[in-house]
Amino acid sequence: MLGVWLFLLPTLVFLAAFTYLPFGIAAWEGLPALGSLLQRENLNALGVTALYTLLVVPLSVALGLLAALAVEGNSRFRLLARALIFHPVILPTVAFAAVFLYLLNPLGPLQGTLRWLGLQNPLGDPLGAFLAVVLIGVLKDMGLFMLYYLAGLQALPKEILEAAKVDGAGRTATFLRITLPLLSPTTFFVGIMATLGALRNVDHIFVLTKGGPVGATDHLLYRVYTLGFEYFDFPQAGALTLVLLTALTTLALLALPRLERGVHYDG
Amino acid sequence: MTGSQAISPATGKRKPLGMALLRNAPALLLASPFLFIAAFTLLAAFTPTADLNRGQLGSFTLENFRLAWESADFPRLYANTLLFTLGLLLVQLFTVTTAGFALAQLKVRGRNAVFYLILAQLFLPPSALILPNYLLIHRLGLSDTLTALALPYVASATGAFLLRQGFLQVPRELLDAARVDGATPWQILYRVMLPLVRPQLAAFALVSLVYHWNEFLWPLVVIQSREKRVLSLGFAAFARSAESGMEWGLIAAGAVLVALPLVLGFVLFQRAFVEAFARSGLKG
Numbered sequence: 001m002l003g004v005w006l007f008l009l010p011t012l013v014f015l016a017a018f019t020y021l022p023f024g025i026a027a028w029e030g031l032p033a034l035g036s037l038l039q040r041e042n043l044n045a046l047g048v049t050a051l052y053t054l055l056v057v058p059l060s061v062a063l064g065l066l067a068a069l070a071v072e073g074n075s076r077f078r079l080l081a082r083a084l085i086f087h088p089v090i091l092p093t094v095a096f097a098a099v100f101l102y103l104l105n106p107l108g109p110l111q112g113t114l115r116w117l118g119l120q121n122p123l124g125d126p127l128g129a130f131l132a133v134v135l136i137g138v139l140k141d142m143g144l145f146m147l148y149y150l151a152g153l154q155a156l157p158k159e160i161l162e163a164a165k166v167d168g169a170g171r172t173a174t175f176l177r178i179t180l181p182l183l184s185p186t187t188f189f190v191g192i193m194a195t196l197g198a199l200r201n202v203d204h205i206f207v208l209t210k211g212g213p214v215g216a217t218d219h220l221l222y223r224v225y226t227l228g229f230e231y232f233d234f235p236q237a238g239a240l241t242l243v244l245l246t247a248l249t250t251l252a253l254l255a256l257p258r259l260e261r262g263v264h265y266d267g
Numbered sequence: 268m269t270g271s272q273a274i275s276p277a278t279g280k281r282k283p284l285g286m287a288l289l290r291n292a293p294a295l296l297l298a299s300p301f302l303f304i305a306a307f308t309l310l311a312a313f314t315p316t317a318d319l320n321r322g323q324l325g326s327f328t329l330e331n332f333r334l335a336w337e338s339a340d341f342p343r344l345y346a347n348t349l350l351f352t353l354g355l356l357l358v359q360l361f362t363v364t365t366a367g368f369a370l371a372q373l374k375v376r377g378r379n380a381v382f383y384l385i386l387a388q389l390f391l392p393p394s395a396l397i398l399p400n401y402l403l404i405h406r407l408g409l410s411d412t413l414t415a416l417a418l419p420y421v422a423s424a425t426g427a428f429l430l431r432q433g434f435l436q437v438p439r440e441l442l443d444a445a446r447v448d449g450a451t452p453w454q455i456l457y458r459v460m461l462p463l464v465r466p467q468l469a470a471f472a473l474v475s476l477v478y479h480w481n482e483f484l485w486p487l488v489v490i491q492s493r494e495k496r497v498l499s500l501g502f503a504a505f506a507r508s509a510e511s512g513m514e515w516g517l518i519a520a521g522a523v524l525v526a527l528p529l530v531l532g533f534v535l536f537q538r539a540f541v542e543a544f545a546r547s548g549l550k551g
Contacts, residue, residue: 008365010365011423014421018396018422023391063297070293071294075291077288077291083537087533089544090477091526091530092498092499094499095525096522098502098518098521098522099304101510101518102308102515102518103304109324151545196389196392200394202484221397224398228401229401238399244395249390252390
């Protein structure tokens with residue numbers, strides 16, 4: 001039995017050093033500065049993060065599902081579409097976002113469309129910049145979610161779908177009453193992945209907007225970075241880290257029991 | 268669309284292109300923004316910047332790649348990134364194998380506690396811990412090293428559970444036979460089990476490589492000197508300076524250079540990539 005614990009040792013030591021201990025350090029640094037959280041900029045960052053997550057998660061999950069339904073099957077076109085939708089997943093977010101600097105610049109290839117939308121220079125406009133950041137967040141990840149949904153669709157019990165057809169259920173009814181409920185473990189898992197992603201991936205903000213204009217894209221984690229590593233205000237950055245960790249821990253506590261029921265480690 | 272099974276699959280006969288396009292319209296519609304982005308990136312990368320700023324496309328140049336290659340020190344960026352990702356992967360292969368093996372064997376009380384301790388990492392990703400992790404790395408005197416980049420990722424919950432999954436699929440009789448023959452746990456792991464979890468190790472390796480190849484925030488925090496920059500970090504600095512000069516061609520060429528190794532890998536090993544990502548989740 002001792003052998004088992006020895007095998008676990010490397011993992012547990014490194015988890016202790018770089019996950020549990022840092023949680024403690026964040027609390028140590030941040031707790032005394034919790035009062036500073038009530039500043040306008042911090043509240044703004046909280047609001048931006050909440051709104052960003054509330055938009056990116058449902059959009060990327062729904063589009064991932066829609067894409068999976070659309071590319072199911074093996075025609076040449078569908079394989080091509082699958083590769084195209086998936087490809088941003090393997091690109092560095094900074095490179096993917098940098099392309100948008102070009103696409104969205106006022107003289108770029110989208111200028112006609114942007115002018116028509118009234119967003120001639122979207123990155124200079126608070127709403128436009130926020131929408132651009134949301135757009136990139138969605139386009140970057142929906143290919144990954146499409147993949148999980150494709151796996152989920154393949155695992156659906158065919159007999160039930162056949163039975164529905166025999167009973168004369170239409171496509172929409174079959175989808176809403178049978179496919180969607182049967183996919184709910186996948187949806188739950190993908191939703192968790194999407195939420196974690198929305199809370200932790202801010203790379204595109206560094207390239208595209210740097211939190212601006214006027215704080216419109218000042219994501220919590222981006223603000224942790226600026227406070228900690230540009231202003232060296234460790235207490236305030238620590239306090240914000242604590243807020244982020246609290247959100248993540250809450251997510252974990254809500255998700256873990258269900259995740260364990262829906263997911264079969266034991267294959 | 269779920270009803271598409273109703274249409275008889277591949278009858279072997281060639282369908283008219285128009286019909287095929289129509290039937291695949293939803294797929295093509297959803298893919299079109301991605302095609303647009305990829306196409307414009309490539310076009311811009313091969314177009315002289317002066318033309319781009321006038322909104323013209325069409326003339327062809329390799330100049331953007333030459334300038335990008337020189338100004339962002341790509342050889343060094345590739346080398347550092349390779350060193351970091353492969354070095355980390357090597358260590359990870361050891362930790363996830365041992366941890367996965369142990370998790371597969373755990374039947375004692377406290378097993379759930381261990382599971383939760385490891386699962387916690389999935390929800391407390393290193394990127395959320397940049398501040399305390401940096402303070403720690405700094406205290407250890409390791410800031411501005413490639414080693415520091417790897418440390419928070421040495422233990423991987425995803426990998427441990429992926430490997431546990433693989434080990435659980437190994438038939439019991441095989442283990443019992445090895446035990447009867449007097450093999451130590453270490454020998455069982457390396458001689459008997461390891462060859463059987465190769466698919467899981469390969470899946471984990473691909474996901475780890477992609478994730479760390481693209482990593483940006485933690486390197487941004489840890490690395491200060493130019494010579495130790497990794498790819499995404501070097502590219503971001505380069506894109507910032509190119510943006511101020513509206514050098515769109517350079518940005519696009521740089522983006523292509525950053526993405527190229529993984530995109531090539533993706534094209535070559537598409538099936539493996541897709542399976543690896545599907546496996547990397549907690550599912551399956």
